[in-house]
Amino acid sequence: xxxxxxxxxxxxxxxxxxxxxMLAPHTVAQPAPMPLLTxxxxxxxxxxxxxxxxxxxxxxxxxxxxxxxxxxxxxxxxMGEIRGGIVRLRRAMVLLHEIxxxx
Amino acid sequence: MRRNxxxxxxxxxxxxxxxxxxxxxxxxxxxxxxxxGFVVKGLRESGHVVEHADNGRDGLFLAASEPxxxxxxxxxxxxxxxxxxxxxxxxxxxxxxxxxxxxxxxQVDDRVxxxxxxxxxxxxxxxxxxxxxxxVEALTRRGKGEGPATxxxxxxxxxxxxxxxxxxxxxxxxxQPREFLLLEYLMRHAGQVxxxxxxxxxxWDYHFDPQTNxxxxxxxxxxxxxxxxxxxxxxxxxxxxxxxxxxxxx
Amino acid sequence: xxxxxxxxxxxxxxxxxxxxxxxxxxxxxxxFLHSAALRFAAIYALVxxxxxxxxxxxxxxxxxxxxxxxxxxxITADVQSLIERWNQGGVPALILTIDNRxxxxxxxxxxxxxxxxxxxxxxxxxxxxxDSIPLDRTWSELPIERAGIRSLARVRRYxxxxxxxxxxxxxxxxxxxxxxxLTTALLWALLVVVILGLAGAIIVRGLFRRALAxxxxxAAAISAGDLSQRVRIxxxxxxxxxxxxxxxxxLERISRLxxxxxxxxxxxxxxxxxxxxxxxTRLEDAAxxxxxxxxxxxxxxxxxADLDGIVAxxxxxxxxxxxxxxxxxxxxxxxxxxxxxADLVDLYSAVAEERGISFLLESPEQLPFFxxxxxxxxxxxxxVDNALKFSPPGGMVRLSAENTGRTIVISVADRGPGIxxxxxxxxxxxxxxxxxxxxxxxxxxxxxxxxxxxxxxAGGLSLTDNIPGLKAVLRLPVTVEAVHRPPAAAASA
Numbered sequence: 001x002x003x004x005x006x007x008x009x010x011x012x013x014x015x016x017x018x019x020x021x022m023l024a025p026h027t028v029a030q031p032a033p034m035p036l037l038t039x040x041x042x043x044x045x046x047x048x049x050x051x052x053x054x055x056x057x058x059x060x061x062x063x064x065x066x067x068x069x070x071x072x073x074x075x076x077x078x079m080g081e082i083r084g085g086i087v088r089l090r091r092a093m094v095l096l097h098e099i100x101x102x103x
Numbered sequence: 104m105r106r107n108x109x110x111x112x113x114x115x116x117x118x119x120x121x122x123x124x125x126x127x128x129x130x131x132x133x134x135x136x137x138x139x140g141f142v143v144k145g146l147r148e149s150g151h152v153v154e155h156a157d158n159g160r161d162g163l164f165l166a167a168s169e170p171x172x173x174x175x176x177x178x179x180x181x182x183x184x185x186x187x188x189x190x191x192x193x194x195x196x197x198x199x200x201x202x203x204x205x206x207x208x209x210q211v212d213d214r215v216x217x218x219x220x221x222x223x224x225x226x227x228x229x230x231x232x233x234x235x236x237x238x239v240e241a242l243t244r245r246g247k248g249e250g251p252a253t254x255x256x257x258x259x260x261x262x263x264x265x266x267x268x269x270x271x272x273x274x275x276x277x278x279q280p281r282e283f284l285l286l287e288y289l290m291r292h293a294g295q296v297x298x299x300x301x302x303x304x305x306x307w308d309y310h311f312d313p314q315t316n317x318x319x320x321x322x323x324x325x326x327x328x329x330x331x332x333x334x335x336x337x338x339x340x341x342x343x344x345x346x347x348x349x350x351x352x353x
Numbered sequence: 354x355x356x357x358x359x360x361x362x363x364x365x366x367x368x369x370x371x372x373x374x375x376x377x378x379x380x381x382x383x384x385f386l387h388s389a390a391l392r393f394a395a396i397y398a399l400v401x402x403x404x405x406x407x408x409x410x411x412x413x414x415x416x417x418x419x420x421x422x423x424x425x426x427x428i429t430a431d432v433q434s435l436i437e438r439w440n441q442g443g444v445p446a447l448i449l450t451i452d453n454r455x456x457x458x459x460x461x462x463x464x465x466x467x468x469x470x471x472x473x474x475x476x477x478x479x480x481x482x483x484d485s486i487p488l489d490r491t492w493s494e495l496p497i498e499r500a501g502i503r504s505l506a507r508v509r510r511y512x513x514x515x516x517x518x519x520x521x522x523x524x525x526x527x528x529x530x531x532x533x534x535l536t537t538a539l540l541w542a543l544l545v546v547v548i549l550g551l552a553g554a555i556i557v558r559g560l561f562r563r564a565l566a567x568x569x570x571x572a573a574a575i576s577a578g579d580l581s582q583r584v585r586i587x588x589x590x591x592x593x594x595x596x597x598x599x600x601x602x603x604l605e606r607i608s609r610l611x612x613x614x615x616x617x618x619x620x621x622x623x624x625x626x627x628x629x630x631x632x633x634t635r636l637e638d639a640a641x642x643x644x645x646x647x648x649x650x651x652x653x654x655x656x657x658a659d660l661d662g663i664v665a666x667x668x669x670x671x672x673x674x675x676x677x678x679x680x681x682x683x684x685x686x687x688x689x690x691x692x693x694x695a696d697l698v699d700l701y702s703a704v705a706e707e708r709g710i711s712f713l714l715e716s717p718e719q720l721p722f723f724x725x726x727x728x729x730x731x732x733x734x735x736x737v738d739n740a741l742k743f744s745p746p747g748g749m750v751r752l753s754a755e756n757t758g759r760t761i762v763i764s765v766a767d768r769g770p771g772i773x774x775x776x777x778x779x780x781x782x783x784x785x786x787x788x789x790x791x792x793x794x795x796x797x798x799x800x801x802x803x804x805x806x807x808x809x810x811a812g813g814l815s816l817t818d819n820i821p822g823l824k825a826v827l828r829l830p831v832t833v834e835a836v837h838r839p840p841a842a843a844a845s846a
Contacts, residue, residue: 029486031498033503036464038455038478047456082500083461090459097457134838215684229664281699307700313667313738322705 038086044077047089054096062099066092119340126150127172127243132189133205134161134180137227142175145232146239159184164192171200171248172243173237177215178206187220194221201242204231233344237296246294255290258350260337262290271333281306282325289348298345322346362811390561394554401553405546409539417532423521424540425492425791428509431463432521439513447477462499462524464506466486479520486510488518491627495522506527563592580608584771610677627667632659670801676805685726690720693730694754701737715753720761723832724810735799736765736825743769743823761813761829768822777816798826 037043051070055062069092076085129146133139134157146153154169156162158179166174166189178186191201202300203224204217214225226237255262257270267283269276278286289297299318303309322338330336339347378816451465455478466477468596474481486493486508495506568587574582583604584597623704632655638653698714705712722729733752740750744767754763772780804814804824812829 031483031496033498034481034483035498037479037480038458039498040498043478047451049458087459087461090457090461093456094459229661303700307696309700309734310727311695311728311734313700313734317700317704320707321700323702 039082041077041082044073044082044085044089047086047093048074048077049094051089051092054100055094058096058100060099062096065097069095111330120199126152126153127240128152128170129239130154130156130160130162130165130169130171132156132166132174132175132180132186134158135177138205141232142235145236158182159189163189163192166200167198169338173239174200174202175344176202176204176222177212178204187217187309189289190222191215203233203235221258221328223348225289231343233296233341234298234300235341237298237301241292241296241297241301254291255287257290257293257348258335258337260290260350262287264305269329271329272331276328278325278328281321282328286329286348289346293348294348296341296344335353360683388558390558390565393561394558397557398550398554401550402546403450405550406543409543413535413539418530420528424507424525424528425509425712426522428507432509432519435521436521444517451476464495464520464522464524466509466518466520468518470518474520475517477520480519482518484600486520488512490629494525499523499524508824522686527669532636568597571600575604580604581795582609611627618740625663627770628663632656634661635659637638673802673805675800676809685723687721687728688726690722690754690763691716691718691727693726694720694733694752694763696751697730697734697737701734701741705741705750708744710741710744712741713749713751714753717754717756719791720754720756722761722829724829725806726831728806728809729829732803732827733763733765735803739769739825740769740800740823743767745769747823756831759831762826762828762833763829765821765827766824768819771818771823772816774818778791780816796800798824 048070051066051073055066055070069088073085073088073092076082076088078085116241129151131139131142131146131153131156133142136157139155139157143155143160147155154171156165156225159182161182162176162180164182176189180186180189184203186206193200195203196348201223202221203226204222205226205228206213206217207228217225223242226238247338251277253263253265255264261270263269264287264289269278269283269286285302288302288305300312300319302322303313326338330338337348337350339349341347435450437449439447442449447467451467454463455465464478466479466482467475468482469475472482483495486495488510491510493508493510495508497504497506503630504524504526506522507525510519510521511519526581562685571582571584583601584599586597635652636656643649643652648798694714694716697711702712737750737752744750748768750765750767752763752765754761756762800814802817806815807827807829808830812827815826815828817824818825820842
């Protein structure tokens with residue numbers, strides 16, 4: 001069936017542009033990525049100090065989660081898991097702000 | 104159509120029996136030489152004045168420019184104008200001359216078309232001359248425009264159309280409804296030849312050729328009532344043509 | 354049925370040396386677009402493809418699209434609230450808010466940058482204004498690095514009236530990856546769709562061609578002269594089957610008509626030759642042997658009678674042919690059969706009386722019908738005429754009619770010799786004359802004509818034994834028109 005054979009070829013040819021489209025994102029040149037300042041060990045230390053500051057300024061003592069989270073955060077940062085640590089410190093910060101009525 | 108026809112001398116003598124002996128002006132529009140010659144000759148011998156055209160154009164010209172008592176028109180004509188067109192043209196000019204169509208086309212639709220276009224009668228070929236003659240003469244009688252009558256009188260025969268009664272020489276004749284219609288038709292065509300086909304169509308609305316001689320039997324029964332009890336006969340047989348109602352008034 | 358079948362024959366070799374199945378008409382053609390089957394299949398593939406594409410686009414819009422829209426809304430709301438802060442407390446409040454938000458960003462996805470008109474950083478978690486973001490563009494996508502790993506952010510720029518520039522954004526790497534995944538999947542799916550569509554198209558084309566191949570083969574065989582061929586019915590009762598059935602019916606009709614024509618030609622040749630020969634013989638005889646003008650006259654008159662008889666036969670034949678071809682259906686009108694019967698009885702009663710046959714009529718007052726009045730008149734007259742012709746003196750002919758609601762049944766019964774059972778089926782053939790009729794005048798067309806008239810009105814004629822005698826029954830279906838239209842007044846000649 002010559003006719004059918006020719007149809008198949010045409011179909012494959014039509015599919016070429018589609019495939020090109022799919023691969024496009026990976027071939028075009030991209031600008032150099034910019035680092036985030038909040039992904040650094042320095043920020044971890046900054047955040048940790050701030051958490052301490054707020055905790056000590058509280059009227060009533062903070063619940064134990066806060067200290068737990070802050071500890072975990074510091075430890076993770078020290079181990080090199082910067083982002084994980086920062087997230088925990090942030091969570092501690094959120095809790096503290098809730099308690100103190102500030103946000 | 105099943106009756107033979109005798110040409111020549113006999114015809115002339117038959118014609119002399121016709122009361123309406125005055126010749127009529129008849130136009131024959133027919134392209135077939137043989138048929139035309141036959142018809143024209145026959146009509147002339149019957150005492151009529153005949154004009155002939157062998158194509159549509161001439162026929163229309165003659166019909167429109169000269170007065171005729173009847174026109175015999177063939178449906179199929181050369182010259183671009185056929186019989187139907189000629190008739191339509193004449194009628195649209197308010198020309199009411201009676202027209203009889205001749206045609207080799209026998210289908211009822213053609214007949215209906217012809218009559219609708221304003222034709223008065225229709226004969227298919229081949230036809231017997233006697234039939235043609237009888238019908239043309241009946242046409243001209245019709246064409247003379249008799250107003251509606253309440254009584255028909257032929258000789259001593261009287262027919263009262265309102266009371267549906269018939270008297271001859273003052274004596275009442277008892278007729279069945281169909282016999283009355285048959286007699287009425289004969290009386291309306293008194294003095295003219297009435298063929299069997301005309302009676303079948305006119306009285307029984309029957310358009311075919313019956314295998315049996317039905318008409319003859321009906322006429323014979325009518326004669327028993329109308330002619331037999333009386334000294335003179337009114338209903339005559341016209342040999343090879345049909346019948347005629349006529350009083351032999353001196 | 355491949356479009357314009359190239360009539361490849363003795364004019365030259367075909368452009369392709371391809372063996373096509375003998376049932377297909379012609380080989381593959383240079384332009385496949387001329388094939389109806391392929392066009393059909395292409396339409397199928399196109400519709401399939403477009404539907405799939407539409408579905409894919411819709412899915413994409415509803416998933417990846419929704420995600421993108423949500424992100425943008427969040428960013429815009431963020432920008433809005435920062436502007437509020439600036440309105441309330443100026444730059445210091447703004448800086449404080451930015452720092453706070455960063456400190457509370459538990460989702461770890463926020464990006465802020467506040468710069469002065471000289472593009473020096475004031476606050477936020479970007480080191481400097483990105484080169485790739487011009488100061489007039491609102492929305493951008495910014496490649497960022499998170500702890501060494503490349504990521505992507507969606508950012509929005511806002512410039513304060515005092516010249517400070519603000520960038521607010523979110524990390525959309527996960528969403529970008531999801532979007533890519535979705536896009537890739539859908540594109541591959543589209544490719545699969547294209548392939549499936551083409552495969553389906555090929556199948557459709559095959560089905561189409563197969564369905565039509567049978568018809569075209571049969572048609573070819575028939576035009577070659579073999580009228581016995583019929584199109585095969587698959588039994589599925591679908592449109593193709595119905596088409597095939599219609600074609601077969603048409604072929605059946607053509608076959609019958611051609612048989613009829615053959616029959617008539619045979620009959621004409623056979624049965625008309627006799628009266629024609631007789632007329633000719635008489636004339637020739639008269640020409641040779643007539644002794645007087647009277648003899649000649651008589652011979653001529655007899656010849657005219659013979660010719661009239663032949664003309665009558667021809668006219669009857671013509672009428673039958675007309676009727677069978679359905680040419681007279683246009684003359685149909687509504688009329689009442691009852692007065693027609695009464696008139697016929699009236700006409701023939703004279704003859705019946707003369708022969709001592711009692712002629713009876715049984716009929717309802719009205720019989721509305723829709724058909725050709727003249728033909729019905731002729732049909733019934735024929736039957737009555739026959740009945741009277743073959744009835745012995747003292748016999749009886751009964752003409753009865755009834756309306757069963759859906760059919761008008763008219764029967765003419767006589768007590769004559771009748772027609773023997775085996776002859777009855779053939780009695781309605783043209784020119785058939787039974788033994789009993791051998792010596793009576795007529796060409797044998799009467800019953801054929803009646804049957805043709807009955808069939809024209811979608812009815813039928815049947816002959817049965819009246820024990821003794823013949824009973825001819827005419828069945829005529831009453832159509833809707835007859836019931837709803839009042840019959841026209843009986844036409845006068």
